[in-house]
Amino acid sequence: MSIPKEPRQLMINLMYLVLTALLALNVSAEVMNAFFSLDKGLKGSRNIVEKSNETIMENINKQADAYRKPENEKYRQNAKEALALAEEFNQYIDGIRKRLFDKAGGPSKSDPNIPKDIRNKDITTRMFVLGEEGEKEGVGFEIERKVKELRKRMLDLTDNDPEVAATMPLDIEPLPAKTDKTSWADFKFRQMPVAACFPILGKIQSDAKASASAVLNYCLKKVAGEDIKFDAFQPAISAPKGYVIAGEKYEADIFLSAYSTNADNISISVDGRSLPIKDGVAKYETMTSATGVKTYKVTINVKNPLTGEVKTYTKDFQYEVGRRSASVQLDKMNVFYIGVDNPISVSASGVSSNELNVSASGAGISLTKDGPSHYQVRVTTPGEATITLSGGGLPPTKFTYKVKRIPDPIPLLGAQRFDSAIPNGTFKAQGGVAAVLENFDFDAKCEVAGYTVAYQKKRADVVEKTNTGARFNPDVMDLIRRAEPGDVYYFLDIRAKCPGDLAARKLGDLVFKIR
Structure with a gap:
């Protein structure tokens, strides 16, 4: 040999x-x-x-x-x-x-x-x-x-x-x-x-x-x-996997890594159990169950081809047994929002995308697949929703996420930010009030449901007009055209409806003084 x-x-x-x-x-x-x-x-x-x-x-x-x-x-x-x-x-x-x-x-x-x-x-x-x-x-x-x-x-x-x-x-x-x-x-x-x-x-x-x-x-x-001849030896192992899933078989080839061209009378054992040798290589197999790091000792007895002396070489080796793991990644934010598409990516180690089953429950959730390992999530009720991954040997694995309404938009005059003191010409050029979602990564738009405009002219009574929708109606436009320096306009009880809302939400008020 x-x-x-x-x-x-x-x-x-x-x-x-x-x-x-x-x-x-x-x-x-x-x-x-x-x-x-x-x-x-x-x-x-x-x-x-x-x-x-x-x-x-x-x-x-x-x-x-x-x-x-x-x-x-x-x-x-x-x-x-x-x-x-x-x-x-x-x-x-x-x-x-x-x-x-x-x-x-x-x-x-x-x-x-x-x-x-x-x-x-x-x-x-x-x-x-x-x-x-x-x-x-x-x-x-x-x-x-x-x-x-x-x-x-x-x-x-x-x-x-x-x-x-x-x-x-x-x-x-x-x-x-x-x-x-x-x-x-x-x-x-x-x-x-x-x-x-x-x-x-x-x-x-x-x-x-x-x-x-x-x-x-x-x-x-x-x-x-x-060939050049060597006179030193070292146990070696060749394992297809060092990390295996519970229930799988762990396999390793154990052989002598040598500094010599010939080695006679080699014997190999693991934890005291002798292994058969073929062409200088012994195969070690053991079933796995419990998770964690496993250690085993390899002992190799070899006769030095130069001196005939028999020496023993030992070395400890480790492998780790784990369980299959899975993940759900929310592609935009770590929360599901009502009324918009929430993209997610799913994966599980050791499980192909074709074998992976994805299900959902809670908060009126529904899933739509839009590519390998990618889904769009829709929810209708605040609370919690659960995504469950299974299949391909993966036990049901649950991921729970918060479900929230879209955050309140910001009320703006003409969809722009203005100081409270606004030039007369600029004020008259605006056509309505907008509800803007700032720093929100989703494709969503909130619609203004209505508001009240109060016009305060110096030394005159306040005039109020109610407006439905975002754009100024004729009555409100008439108030806007009356604007003169020193006049004050109040946009009160601004309400807007965002995707997923059953009723309009209150956004607050805006106040402008004409200069």
């Missing part, structure tokens, strides 16, 4: 953990911070790979110097180019990481290595998928092109060797058959919280370094005719 040959396998224990489904919409701060722990672990793995690559490069140089011939020099240069390409790509991704860090608000107060806005999903969607203002597309599409280009250039350095291609981790994986995503960038980054994107980028960087290792090992074989 042989030990894995490529040093890239030193970090496979984290490769899939970075791609886990820890992206429920309402996860804890501890889970969010765990993404940065994963990213830090990936960085440590990259450092190990870089040191290993340096050792391989030293051996390539020794062989090429000892046996000077054109073919050896060719593969020496190919190895150098592979390292340069990987470093150039690594710096490119570092630039994207810095850009994302800055867009997420820069260093947080609690930890300068973690940005402030780690939960934000709009930042990542715009930056990686939709594109910022003035951009045709997000940077995720550029990353995809660069990954493909780097993989092609790396394989060209190995004469497109099929064995190297099979072990080179840097690649654009195909989209799952049942996904509704249309692109790799969309699948990877849309609606991902900022915290999750850092380990995703870190994995891509790790894959680039590991791919350079594959090229270097190929070049070493060509110049030396043998």
Whole structure:
């Protein structure tokens, strides 16, 4: 039984953990911070790979110097180019990481290595998928092109060797058959919280370094005719998910990440239970029920192929069991208003929009679907309304919101704001009274039902006229035309009816002195 040959396998224990489904919409701060722990672990793995690559490069140089011939020099240069390409790509991704860090608000107060806005999903969607203002597309599409280009250039350095291609981790994986995503960038980054994107980028960087290792090992074989041998070992795990839903099966591949080409008499156990091994890999499976963080200990016994000494390596691993989560987002305000369309967006982690059922109750509520995951809500009675999400394995999840009338509009003369002392000509140019909704995001208009105009001329009795509707009737217009400097006009008992109102509401009075 042989030990894995490529040093890239030193970090496979984290490769899939970075791609886990820890992206429920309402996860804890501890889970969010765990993404940065994963990213830090990936960085440590990259450092190990870089040191290993340096050792391989030293051996390539020794062989090429000892046996000077054109073919050896060719593969020496190919190895150098592979390292340069990987470093150039690594710096490119570092630039994207810095850009994302800055867009997420820069260093947080609690930890300068973690940005402030780690939960934000709009930042990542715009930056990686939709594109910022003035951009045709997000940077995720550029990353995809660069990954493909780097993989092609790396394989060209190995004469497109099929064995190297099979072990080179840097690649654009195909989209799952049942996904509704249309692109790799969309699948990877849309609606991902900022915290999750850092380990995703870190994995891509790790894959680039590991791919350079594959090229270097190929070049070493060509110049030396043998593989480099290592003498250090480390347990590793490859899990499709680190966060699973209660009732799902947790699976993980456990194997020996080694610094040697051969390892005999390997035995692997988890929490004392021995696991069968096939091709150096043991598969661990366990059913999940209760939620929370689960820990298990991996023990690997291995015989050193150089000394014959048997050593034991142990390491603890964790995964988290959670429950499906759902959210309802009110697109305009965190309250439903009577008489207008209230747009909402609904979603649930692990549940497609086709499987998600949306229902509503209370406050005379009704729902109208106007797109995938989007609805318009109408309500008729003040109080509370409840939106319930279910389906696709999600238990009924309720969200309760306040229901209110549209706020009172502001009464204005001619739909404009005037000082209480108004020029005579300006006053006579107005045609009525308006009810204006200020700082209200909904498409709603309130209609003036009526008011009373009282005209006070100096040293004369008050004259009153009643007006129905917003515009001045002929009697009121006659009073308006009489205006002279020093006269006072009172617009009393202004009433208006807004969408959803059964009766007109009182808005107050207006007073103007003619100058």
